[in-house]
Amino acid sequence: xxxxxxxxxxxxxxxxxxxSDVVVRLRxxxxxxxxxxxxxxxxxxxxxxxxxxxxxxxxxxxxxxxxNCVEVYCHEPDxxxxxxxxxxxxxxxxxxxxxxxxxxxxxxxxxxxxxKLGCPQIVTACVKYLEAVPWEDAEEEEIxxxxxxxxxxxxxxxxxxxxxxxxAIMGVFLSGLQFATSSPPPMNYxxxxxxxxxxxxxxxxxxxxxxxxxxxxxxxxxxxVKRLLSRFNNLLEALLREPVESVCGPGIMSFQSYLSDxxxxxxxxxxxxxxxxxxxxxxxASDKIVKFVxxxxxxxxxxxxxxxxxxxxxxxARVWEAIGCGTVILPTEKRLHAVKVWLPFVRVTxxxxxxxxxxxxxxxxxDNALAIKIGGELWQYLxxxxxxxxxxxxxxxxxxxxxEWLGNEHIQYPDLTVAFEVWCYRFxxxxxxxxxxxxxxxxxxxx
Numbered sequence: 309x310x311x312x313x314x315x316x317x318x319x320x321x322x323x324x325x326x327x328s329d330v331v332v333r334l335r336x337x338x339x340x341x342x343x344x345x346x347x348x349x350x351x352x353x354x355x356x357x358x359x360x361x362x363x364x365x366x367x368x369x370x371x372x373x374x375x376n377c378v379e380v381y382c383h384e385p386d387x388x389x390x391x392x393x394x395x396x397x398x399x400x401x402x403x404x405x406x407x408x409x410x411x412x413x414x415x416x417x418x419x420x421x422x423x424k425l426g427c428p429q430i431v432t433a434c435v436k437y438l439e440a441v442p443w444e445d446a447e448e449e450e451i452x453x454x455x456x457x458x459x460x461x462x463x464x465x466x467x468x469x470x471x472x473x474x475x476a477i478m479g480v481f482l483s484g485l486q487f488a489t490s491s492p493p494p495m496n497y498x499x500x501x502x503x504x505x506x507x508x509x510x511x512x513x514x515x516x517x518x519x520x521x522x523x524x525x526x527x528x529x530x531x532x533v534k535r536l537l538s539r540f541n542n543l544l545e546a547l548l549r550e551p552v553e554s555v556c557g558p559g560i561m562s563f564q565s566y567l568s569d570x571x572x573x574x575x576x577x578x579x580x581x582x583x584x585x586x587x588x589x590x591x592x593a594s595d596k597i598v599k600f601v602x603x604x605x606x607x608x609x610x611x612x613x614x615x616x617x618x619x620x621x622x623x624x625a626r627v628w629e630a631i632g633c634g635t636v637i638l639p640t641e642k643r644l645h646a647v648k649v650w651l652p653f654v655r656v657t658x659x660x661x662x663x664x665x666x667x668x669x670x671x672x673x674x675d676n677a678l679a680i681k682i683g684g685e686l687w688q689y690l691x692x693x694x695x696x697x698x699x700x701x702x703x704x705x706x707x708x709x710x711x712e713w714l715g716n717e718h719i720q721y722p723d724l725t726v727a728f729e730v731w732c733y734r735f736x737x738x739x740x741x742x743x744x745x746x747x748x749x750x751x752x753x754x755x
Contacts, residue, residue: 322346322398330362330376332394336384344394348376354397356426382421389417396422396430409437412447416454423458431461438465477518481509482528489536489573491566503572510579521580530582533573537589540566544596552603560604560612567619574626578635587636590627594649601653614664617657624650625690632696644705647697651709654690655718691722698727703738706731 321327328345335341351358361378382390396418399408409415419434443451452469455462488503509518510525519525543562547555570586577583601620605613628650630636631643638646698709710731713724 322395330378332358333377333379334387334390334394335379335381336387337381338384340384340387342387342391344391346394346397350397351378354427354429358425386417386421389414389421392418393421393425393427393430397427409434412438412441412443413450416447416450419462420454420458423461428461435462435464439467474519477509478525481506481519481525485529485532489532489569491536491539491562491569507572507575507579510576526580526582529576529580530585533577533586536566536569536573537586540570541589541593541596544593544600547600548596548603552607556604556608556612560608560616563600564616564619567616567623571619571622571626574623578626578630581635583630584636587627587630587638588642590623591638591642591646591649594646598649598653610664614661617660621654621657621661621690622686624654625686625693628690628693628697632693632700640702640705643697644701647694647701647709651694651722654694655716655721658687658721659718687721694722695724695727698724699730703731703735 323345325345328347330346330348330351332344332346332351333341334344348358348362352362353359358378362376380390392414396408409418415434415437419431419438422430422434438451448469451465455465484502484506488499488506490499510521511517543566547559547563550559570590574583574586577586597620601613601616604616608616627646631638631646698706701709706727710724710728713719714728
C-alpha cells in the first residue's frame with residue numbers, strides 16, 4: 309500500500325489519474341462498472357471501510373501501473389449514492405456540504421452508504437441536513453423505515469417524531485381548546501384547523517388517540533363548553549333587547565360564530581360521551597334562539613339568514629341525535645319541548661333552503677353554496693331522529709303531535725308516517741297487552 313508521508317500530502321483532486329495512488333472500482337451484479345481514481349490518504353482518513361481495505365492486513369490486487377485497487381460491490385439502485393459518497397470524501401467538512409444533498413431522498417441514500425463505509429463526517433453532515441429540512445409524507449415513511457435501524461448516530465433525525473411528555477400534550481390541547489371556542493371572533497382558517505386537530509387528538513381511528521379521555525380531560529372540556537354556552541346565552545339576551553334593525557350584520561355574524569363553535573363542541577362532547585349539559589342548555593335556550601332567527605329573517609340579507617338557519621339546523625340535528633339515540637336521558641317535558649319548539653322551525657326551514665337552491669343560478673356560489681351544505685342525508689337523519697323521539701313520548705303527547713302534523717300544510721316534511729303507524733298499533737293493542745301482563749289485582753296473569 310502506498311503511504312505518503314504526512315508532510316508531503318496534498319489535498320488531491322478526485323479523478324486525477326496522474327496524481328492518484330488508488331482506484332475505487334464500483335461494480336454491480338447488473339454489469340455496471342465505474343473506476344474512480346483517488347488518493348489513499350484521503351480514503352484512509354475519512355472512511356473506516358477504506359482504511360481497513362488499504363491496510364497491510366487486507367489482501368489487495370494490483371492493477372494499472374501498480375496502483376492499489378479496491379473493488380466495492382453494490383446494488384444497482386445504490387450505485388449513484390456510492391459514487392457521491394466517494395466524491396464527498398474530497399469535500400471540505402466545514403458546512404460547505406449543506407447545499408450538496410439535492411433533497412431528502414438523495415441525502416437518505418448517501419447516509420446509508422456513508423454508514424456502511426464508515427464515513428463519520430459525511431454521516432454527521434447528512435444527519436444535520438435531514439434533521440433540519442421538512443419532509444413530505446412519503447419521505448417521512450422512508451425515514452421511519454430506515455433510520456431506526458442505523459443506531460445512535462442517526463437518532464437526531466427522529467427528534468421531531470419522538471413521543472413527548474403527556475403534560476405537554478395536555479398543555480397543547482387545553483390551549484387549543486380555549487382558542488377553538490374563542491367566539492365571538494369570526495371563524496378563520498387557523499381556528500378551523502385548531503378545531504380539526506383537537507378532534508383528531510382525542511379520536512381513536514386505527515391509531516391510539518394522543519390524549520386519553522380521562523376525568524381530567526372531560527372536566528376541562530365541560531368547563532370550557534359551559535363558558536361558551538354562558539357567553540352564547542348572554543349574546544342571545546343582548547340581541548333580543550336590541551332593535552331588530554340594529555342586530556343585522558355584526559349581530560348575526562356573532563350569532564353564527566357562536567353556533568359554529570357550539571357545533572364543533574358537540575363533536576368533542578359526543579366523542580367524550582358528555583353531551584348532557586349541552587343538550588339541556590340548548591333546549592332551555594331554544595325559544596330564544598327561534599325567536600331571534602324569526603325576528604331577523606324578514607329583514608336580514610338572504611345570504612346571512614340562509615347561513616344562520618343552516619347553522620341552527622346542524623345544531624338541532626346534534627341535539628335530536630343525542631335525545632333520539634338515548635345518549636342523553638331527559639325527562640318527558642324536556643323531550644316534548646324539544647319537539648314542539650324545533651319541529652315547526654325545521655319544517656319551515658327545509659322549503660326555505662330548497663327554494664334557495666332552486667332559485668340560484670347554479671354556479672356554486674353565494675346562497676346556493678351555503679344551502680348545499682345541508683344535504684339530503686341530513687334532512688333524512690333529522691326526520692328519523694325526530695320519529696325516534698316522538699315514539700318514546702307518552703301516547704297522549706304523541707297524539708297531540710300527530711294531530712298537529714296531519715293538519716299542517718307542511719305534512720310532507722318531516723314525514724311522521726312511521727310514528728303514526730307505531731302509535732296506531734300500540735294504542736290498538738295496548739289494552740290487550742296490559743290485560744295479559746297485569747291481573748285484576750295488579751298481579752301477573754299467567755293464564
